[in-house]
Amino acid sequence: PRQVIGRLVSSACYLEDALPAVLYLALKYGADAQTALIEKTMAGGDNVHRGAVMGVLLGLAAGQAVAELFDQLADRQKIDAEIDSLLSAVTAA
Numbered sequence: 082p083r084q085v086i087g088r089l090v091s092s093a094c095y096l097e098d099a100l101p102a103v104l105y106l107a108l109k110y111g112a113d114a115q116t117a118l119i120e121k122t123m124a125g126g127d128n129v130h131r132g133a134v135m136g137v138l139l140g141l142a143a144g145q146a147v148a149e150l151f152d153q154l155a156d157r158q159k160i161d162a163e164i165d166s167l168l169s170a171v172t173a174a
Contacts, residue, residue, distance in 0.1 A: 085102075085105055086102045086105070086106075086124040086125075086126070096130045096134070099128070099130045099131040099134065100134065102121075102124065102131055103121075103131050103134045103135050103138065106120055106121050106124075106131075106135060107135060107138045107139065107142075111138075111139070111142055114139040114142075114150065115150060117135060117139055118132070118135065118136070118139070118150065121135055
């Protein structure tokens with residue numbers, strides 16, 4: 082992937098630049114969400130948008146397989162609390 086991302090397609094984070102890299106990685110590693118996300122990260126650059134779009138694509142394609150990665154996060158309980166707080170604020174508005 083690093084031979085493609087950064088050389089043939091941009092490693093930039095802006096969505097219009099990130100989309101070719103996301104599509105490349107999703108097609109290459111679509112059957113293995115964890116490898117796809119690791120390769121996206123290892124490709125470097127400011128990859129926030131790549132990660133967001135790739136997470137959505139892989140989540141749609143693999144369903145619960147990506148949820149297993151979320152379960153492995155070190156601060157899972159804190160993240161869950163932040164998500165719950167955000168949802169409460171949004172639904173109260």
